[in-house]
Amino acid sequence: QRRQFPHGIPECGTDALRMALCSHNVHGDDIRLDVSTALTYRRFCNKIWNAVKFVLAALGPRFIPQPPEEMVPRHPMDRWVLSRLARAVGECGQRMESLEVHGALAAVHHFWLRSFCDVYLVGGLVCP
Numbered sequence: 001q002r003r004q005f006p007h008g009i010p011e012c013g014t015d016a017l018r019m020a021l022c023s024h025n026v027h028g029d030d031i032r033l034d035v036s037t038a039l040t041y042r043r044f045c046n047k048i049w050n051a052v053k054f055v056l057a058a059l060g061p062r063f064i065p066q067p068p069e070e071m072v073p074r075h076p077m078d079r080w081v082l083s084r085l086a087r088a089v090g091e092c093g094q095r096m097e098s099l100e101v102h103g104a105l106a107a108v109h110h111f112w113l114r115s116f117c118d119v120y121l122v123g124g125l126v127c128p
Helices: 014-022 035-059 076-097 101-126
Strands: none
Touching: 014 035, 014 101, 035 101, 076 101
8 A cells, every 4th residue: 555655545534544444344454445435435524524514504603502311302304313313323332342343334324324414404404
């Protein structure tokens, strides 16, 4: 890798590279990593950034978070996304206990893209 990329892979960033490395189910000392995998996770990191900026803007500057134990989701979409989050957290915990980092990352990735961004943000906030 150092011969091919003596200065690293600057177009991907360290977070994307870490995620790309964690996404592999490694049973040995070698990881076959291509730049396209790191670029995929770069776009994922960018999606996280943009979604967080969108949510913070939608909440407004005077938003004060309530303690989780006091939260009672009233809207069906809120209950739905929280159920998906609970499922992802459970799977992530099981995978980490089994030392399957790639599976934990896949659970987070799937929740963020398929449940939170694709369904909840589009259906819940943009089109109430």
